[in-house]
Amino acid sequence: MQIKNILLLFVLTVGTVSCCHDLPAVAEPEVSRTVLVYMAADNSLSSFGYSNIDSMMAGAGSDRLKGNLLVYFDPANDTPRLIQIRKGARGVVEKFAVKDYPEQNSASVEVMHGVIDDVINDTRFQADSYGLVLWSHGTAWLPYDWRDRLRSFGQDGSHWMEINELAAALPDDRFDFILFDACYMANVETAYALRHKARHIIASATEVMGNGFPYGQIIEPLFRKTADLEEVCRKFFDYYNNQTGFNRSATVAIINTELLDNLADISRAILQGRDNDISSLPLDQLQLLDYVDGNRHFLYDFDDVMSRLASPEQYRAFQKALSEVVTYKRTTPQATYMLNAAVLDIHRFCGMSVYVPQQAFGLLNEWYEGLEWYGLWHTDSDLHD
Numbered sequence: 001m002q003i004k005n006i007l008l009l010f011v012l013t014v015g016t017v018s019c020c021h022d023l024p025a026v027a028e029p030e031v032s033r034t035v036l037v038y039m040a041a042d043n044s045l046s047s048f049g050y051s052n053i054d055s056m057m058a059g060a061g062s063d064r065l066k067g068n069l070l071v072y073f074d075p076a077n078d079t080p081r082l083i084q085i086r087k088g089a090r091g092v093v094e095k096f097a098v099k100d101y102p103e104q105n106s107a108s109v110e111v112m113h114g115v116i117d118d119v120i121n122d123t124r125f126q127a128d129s130y131g132l133v134l135w136s137h138g139t140a141w142l143p144y145d146w147r148d149r150l151r152s153f154g155q156d157g158s159h160w161m162e163i164n165e166l167a168a169a170l171p172d173d174r175f176d177f178i179l180f181d182a183c184y185m186a187n188v189e190t191a192y193a194l195r196h197k198a199r200h201i202i203a204s205a206t207e208v209m210g211n212g213f214p215y216g217q218i219i220e221p222l223f224r225k226t227a228d229l230e231e232v233c234r235k236f237f238d239y240y241n242n243q244t245g246f247n248r249s250a251t252v253a254i255i256n257t258e259l260l261d262n263l264a265d266i267s268r269a270i271l272q273g274r275d276n277d278i279s280s281l282p283l284d285q286l287q288l289l290d291y292v293d294g295n296r297h298f299l300y301d302f303d304d305v306m307s308r309l310a311s312p313e314q315y316r317a318f319q320k321a322l323s324e325v326v327t328y329k330r331t332t333p334q335a336t337y338m339l340n341a342a343v344l345d346i347h348r349f350c351g352m353s354v355y356v357p358q359q360a361f362g363l364l365n366e367w368y369e370g371l372e373w374y375g376l377w378h379t380d381s382d383l384h385d
Helices: 002-006 046-059 109-120 163-169 188-193 215-222 229-241 257-271 275-279 302-307 312-325 362-368 372-376
Strands: 033-041 068-075 081-087 093-100 129-135 153-156 159-161 175-181 198-203 251-256 299-301 326-331 334-337 342-345 353-355
Touching: 033 046, 033 109, 046 068, 046 081, 046 093, 046 215, 081 109, 109 163, 159 163, 163 188, 188 198, 188 257, 188 353, 188 372, 198 229, 198 257, 215 229, 229 251, 229 326, 251 257, 251 312, 257 312, 257 372, 299 302, 302 312, 302 353, 312 326
Parallel strands: 033 068, 033 129, 129 175, 175 198
Antiparallel strands: 068 081, 081 093, 153 159, 198 251, 251 326, 299 353, 334 342
């Protein structure tokens, strides 16, 4: 969602979350799912947060919707608030205040963990299943302070959250799905780090346009008896594929985390002991998926990279495992990168990106060594837990 920071510089004030009603003491019966939208919006995306909440309200009017839609919203120039979006006594969708928070760093492990606990432990919102939408800036696993533009996931003012911190903030085996409304989060490093956090991850390997996901269209499928994640992805893809010019840009994938360990084992056999071969890959021939730092590039199509390192037998096994992990993927013919006014042709797209260590990025390579994915193919021990 890095692209959003140049599209709007003002904050919309119409329909803000301050206009909330008191939450009824008793939740509606037959709750099937609670979905928390965690909006770390104390940054240049704040105005989009208000419009996205309006879109959620439009999508929450379906009579078939059974569950709790909660939004933690931390905008610029205001304190955070947890709200519920639901129909009120008059049958009109309204915003109900759940909890007000003091000014706090929403990109910290403690705050995110605390908000999730507030939702899960509240008897009004207990459900058979839970979903999580993570909304903010994103730059894959890339650490925020390597370059000013790199934010990893989540920005609150001058604070950012890195992937290892995000993994620490999320409880294990709680969420059925995590949807990233943020740029670049469909990468194998992040998916592997979060493999115990949710059964499925929805994310984009490239930039996400400023409007983010079309919430008015995706709320209802998120609350079906079995969340229709493919329908969510189709709505997202179609929304942007029907645009014109620079706005026709979208990549999206569903990642089945329960089968990631098998893919990791096969990848490990391909990558182990191949550091020199990896650093010698012909980068100009690989499918590029990022434009986060001018002419320097970091993220490439995962399948393209592995196809150049694996033996024919290894590659067949890899492709089979990858197809079981990435169960849905779509891309427009091109991806737009507004910060650099760049357009990339997408000739090859497997659904996930991967970092290719390069000698010129010594400091970045050191940070990369702190990821579980890197440790997977640099140790002889079994890392699966």
